[in-house]
Amino acid sequence: xxxxxxxxxxxxxxxxxxxxxxxxxxxxxxxxxxxxxxxxxxxxxxxxxxxxxxxxxxxxxxxxxxxxxxxxxxxxxxxxxxxxxxxxxxxxxxxxxxxxxxxxxxxxxxxxxxxxxxxxxxxxxxx
Numbered sequence: 001x002x003x004x005x006x007x008x009x010x011x012x013x014x015x016x017x018x019x020x021x022x023x024x025x026x027x028x029x030x031x032x033x034x035x036x037x038x039x040x041x042x043x044x045x046x047x048x049x050x051x052x053x054x055x056x057x058x059x060x061x062x063x064x065x066x067x068x069x070x071x072x073x074x075x076x077x078x079x080x081x082x083x084x085x086x087x088x089x090x091x092x093x094x095x096x097x098x099x100x101x102x103x104x105x106x107x108x109x110x111x112x113x114x115x116x117x118x119x120x121x122x123x124x125x126x127x
Contacts, residue, residue, distance in 0.1 A: 004042055014052045014102075017042070021057040021075050028074050036075065040082050043110070047085065052103055053110045064120030076112050087112055094119070 004010075019039050024031045046053050060070040076087045087110045092101065094113055102111050116122045 005045055010046065010049045010051050012050045012052075014054065015046055016054045016056065019055055019057045021072070022059055023075065025059060025070070025074065028069060028071070030074055030078055033078065036078055036082070040079070043079065043083055047083065047109065050109075052108075054102060055110065055112045056116050057112070058115050058117040058122070060115075060117070061123075062115065062117050064118070064123040066118045067115075070115055070117075072112055072115050085110065089114060 004015075017039075021035055021039070023033065023035050030036070043053065057072060057075070059072060059075070060067070062070045071089075073089055076089045080087050086107070088105075088108055089112045090097070090102070091114045094116075102108075
């Protein structure tokens, strides 16, 4: 895959990132931040481009069911601290989301969709 930094004309565009943030969690605490640290330069690059960033990821294997122990919340909080920018975690059902639901506040620049593996449709794909 090409490097996102090679893409032209990302200024003020909406960018959907599917990231591998499947980090080890113990009692909702991240025990290894390696995967998170690898994506920070990408996020910072897009912030400088004033892009609106939509992030999709997963943690663990919840088998298509909501499991609060596998929420992306601790990952959002970790990234917020590293980039010093607020991230909004959207827990609404992605099948019911509308485009205008993503960046409700003008100041929102980064939104995370809750664990994509909370949806049975995502889990069916890997079988």
